[in-house]
Amino acid sequence: MSAVKQFYRLTNQLIELLEKSQTDRDQKIAQTESLLDQRETVMKGIFPPYTSEEAELGKELIQLDARLTRLLEADKDLIQKEIKGLQAKKESNAKYINPYQNLSTDGMFYDKRK
Template sequence: MSAVLQFHQLTIELIHFLENADIDRDDKITQTEALLSQREAHMMAIVPPYTSEEMAAGKEINQLNMKLSQLLKVEKASVQKDIKGLQSKKESNTKYVNPYQSLSTDGMYYDRRK
């Protein structure tokens, strides 16, 4: 099987994997990274001249790449949302534990005389 067809097959596999919502996020990220690295290795192995079958697969790969890009953006947004939520929880927990920590001392009277 040529590198173009293997790249095409890995792209389809990655899209199906990202569309599956039943998988734990950590496993999903690990598997996605592995598939992307395999895909990158096959992409580096693609060299012309191309057969007609490879040309057809290449046209389909362009469409699949757009769909893959959207799915990866959705995953990234989900992870960023969770990170932001965790940071806000951490900040609110810190404020609850020590509510006077963030108070400004500006304007405080300081007497140097003894």
């Protein structure tokens, strides 16, 4: 199998994995990293001249790559939102436990005279 066909197959597998949201997130991330690593190694083996079939696959790959980029960005945004939510929850919990921890001393008057 040519490198372009392998790259096309791996790209389709990656898109399918990202579109189905039934799998566990940790498992999904591990599989995504594995497929991205495989794509990277196959990409290094793609050299011209291309056959007419490989040229057609290349045109399709451009569209698939844009779709893959959107899916990866969406997953990244989702993970970032969850991280921000967890940080806000952690901060809120800390404020609940000790509400006087971060009191500002701005505007406090200190008299040096006795």
